[in-house]
Amino acid sequence: MKSVLFLICFATLAGCSSMGVQPWDRDLLSQDSMQLVPDYFDNFYDQHIYFSKEASSGGQGVGGGGCGCN
Amino acid sequence: MQLKNIKGKVSLATCSLLQISSPLTQAADSDWDVDTAFLYYGESDGRVQAAEPAIHVGHNLGDDDRIDLRLVVDVLTGATPNGAHATNSVQTFTTPSGSGSYTANPGETPLDDTFHDTRAAFGADWTISLDRVSKIILGMNVSGEYDYFSLGVSSTYLRDFNNKNTTLAVGVAFNNDTVKPVGGVPIDLAPMVAQGYTLNRSGSDDTKTLTDFLIGITQVINRSTIMQLNYTYGLTDGYQNDPYKIVSVIDPATQLPADVSYFDTATTGNLPYVYESRPDSRTRNSLFFNTAHHLTEDVINFSYRYYWDDWGITSNTLDLRYRYQLEGSYLQPHVRYYSQDAADFYIHDLKLGTDVDATTGEVYRQHASNDYRLAKSVTSTLGLKYGLPLSKNSEFAVRGEYISQTINNDGVPAGEETPDLSAVVLQMNYSVAW
Numbered sequence: 001m002k003s004v005l006f007l008i009c010f011a012t013l014a015g016c017s018s019m020g021v022q023p024w025d026r027d028l029l030s031q032d033s034m035q036l037v038p039d040y041f042d043n044f045y046d047q048h049i050y051f052s053k054e055a056s057s058g059g060q061g062v063g064g065g066g067c068g069c070n
Numbered sequence: 071m072q073l074k075n076i077k078g079k080v081s082l083a084t085c086s087l088l089q090i091s092s093p094l095t096q097a098a099d100s101d102w103d104v105d106t107a108f109l110y111y112g113e114s115d116g117r118v119q120a121a122e123p124a125i126h127v128g129h130n131l132g133d134d135d136r137i138d139l140r141l142v143v144d145v146l147t148g149a150t151p152n153g154a155h156a157t158n159s160v161q162t163f164t165t166p167s168g169s170g171s172y173t174a175n176p177g178e179t180p181l182d183d184t185f186h187d188t189r190a191a192f193g194a195d196w197t198i199s200l201d202r203v204s205k206i207i208l209g210m211n212v213s214g215e216y217d218y219f220s221l222g223v224s225s226t227y228l229r230d231f232n233n234k235n236t237t238l239a240v241g242v243a244f245n246n247d248t249v250k251p252v253g254g255v256p257i258d259l260a261p262m263v264a265q266g267y268t269l270n271r272s273g274s275d276d277t278k279t280l281t282d283f284l285i286g287i288t289q290v291i292n293r294s295t296i297m298q299l300n301y302t303y304g305l306t307d308g309y310q311n312d313p314y315k316i317v318s319v320i321d322p323a324t325q326l327p328a329d330v331s332y333f334d335t336a337t338t339g340n341l342p343y344v345y346e347s348r349p350d351s352r353t354r355n356s357l358f359f360n361t362a363h364h365l366t367e368d369v370i371n372f373s374y375r376y377y378w379d380d381w382g383i384t385s386n387t388l389d390l391r392y393r394y395q396l397e398g399s400y401l402q403p404h405v406r407y408y409s410q411d412a413a414d415f416y417i418h419d420l421k422l423g424t425d426v427d428a429t430t431g432e433v434y435r436q437h438a439s440n441d442y443r444l445a446k447s448v449t450s451t452l453g454l455k456y457g458l459p460l461s462k463n464s465e466f467a468v469r470g471e472y473i474s475q476t477i478n479n480d481g482v483p484a485g486e487e488t489p490d491l492s493a494v495v496l497q498m499n500y501s502v503a504w
Contacts, residue, residue, distance in 0.1 A: 042499070059387075
């Protein structure tokens with residue numbers, strides 16, 4: 001099992017090595033709007049709201065606080 | 071646009087809180103950045119209203135090290151469904167403290183309007199650069215409200231590959247939560263009692279622990295596209311009931327809340343409602359995909375999450391934001407669609423005789439809950455945001471969202487349906503860096 005996981009990771013990284021850009025081509029990627037989470041508080045509030053109204057949560061990362069949400 | 075890199079740094083700062091974001095573009099160019107925000111959240115029909123001011127302060131320590139602090143205050147009022155369903159009779163309930171009561175008229179979904187809560191949450195993240203291509207983020211969070219306390223730590227390791235076009239993230243988090251319900255911790259599946267009777271409580275507080283693991287990869291595809299894929303696995307152990315939620319016990323002979331034998335309130339004090347019960351263990355999994363794509367001026371941000379757990383809940387979440395660039399400002403429509411299946415132990419009510427012993431009150435099921443959040447449901451969101459850079463290093467933004475949640479009521483008798491929910495969100499943000 002471990003070797004399979006290792007092979008998957010290796011293949012993924014090897015596949016990724018053919019993609020990407022040079023450092024001088026990061027002009028668009030460096031813009032705020034191109035961040036995967038472009039606004040911290042929009043995301044923060046959304047997660048808090050849906051955490052309290054839906055049965056599933058998470059996915060973007062780990063950690064954070066709990067609440068006895070109503 | 072003019073707030074170059076501020077949000078990039080902030081999103082990095084939130085890794086331990088909410089997400090692993092791409093560290094690929096997060097060069098530091100300011101010493102301090104401050105984000106403030108205010109949220110109003112209001113549900114229809116007099117249900118939950120919330121006001122939530124928040125502030126984040128980030129500071130670069132040099133050598134790509136930084137520290138981020140976050141403070142959020144949450145004030146809630148209103149009413150929330152108590153878990154019992156509407157019937158053709160007047161229903162009377164005892165407040166959680168046992169010192170009062172409230173009623174629901176025929177056809178009304180019972181709402182508990184006794185809660186009024188203020189919550190304060192503090193979080194801190196410390197980013198430590200290990201070498202040119204790797205860093206670690208250590209996080210902590212603490213939050214408290216009068217009946218709930220949460221304390222957590224997290225750690226995320228980020229490693230760049232392929233000329234910083236690929237980033238591998240590995241994270242772990244641990245949380246310990248304590249709930250101290252008003253009136254004490256209800257005994258699972260024990261009846262609510264009429265005012266004046268001894269409450270069925272097992273103690274004053276209970277705890278649960280949450281352990282979460284993440285492995286994720288972020289990849290620059292080309293000059294205008296970046297993608298991320300995460301897998302998270304979480305384990306929750308301990309008390310996971312909502313201590314204020316109950317389940318109706320219905321007499322099949324009358325189709326009304328039971329009022330005979332064990333539930334003859336006049337002689338036993340027992341009301342025809344039992345406190346909910348959920349498993350004390352839950353394993354959670356999710357696959358999360360996120361991409362941002364630049365269309366010369368506008369930007370599309372799309373994410374999809376597939377979630378599944380051993381409570382029988384599966385869900386799909388689609389989220390799309392389109393940032394439409396205007397002259398010196400931007401508009402951002404937002405669409406979100408979420409659907410979930412019900413938990414295995416979600417149940418509309420318990421039937422006297424079939425699910426509950428009429429003489430002893432014993433519930434034949436191990437777990438039961440009628441919390442609408444565990445029902446099969448669909449949530450749709452439509453939103454619009456307007457962002458206005460005020461100077462090179464500051465930005466103001468406002469957004470409004472409309473949320474609609476539809477509960478599946480298939481098989482539920484007419485008049486007993488769980489009502490749908492609608493809510494509005496109004497939010498203002500102001501960010502500045504120097």
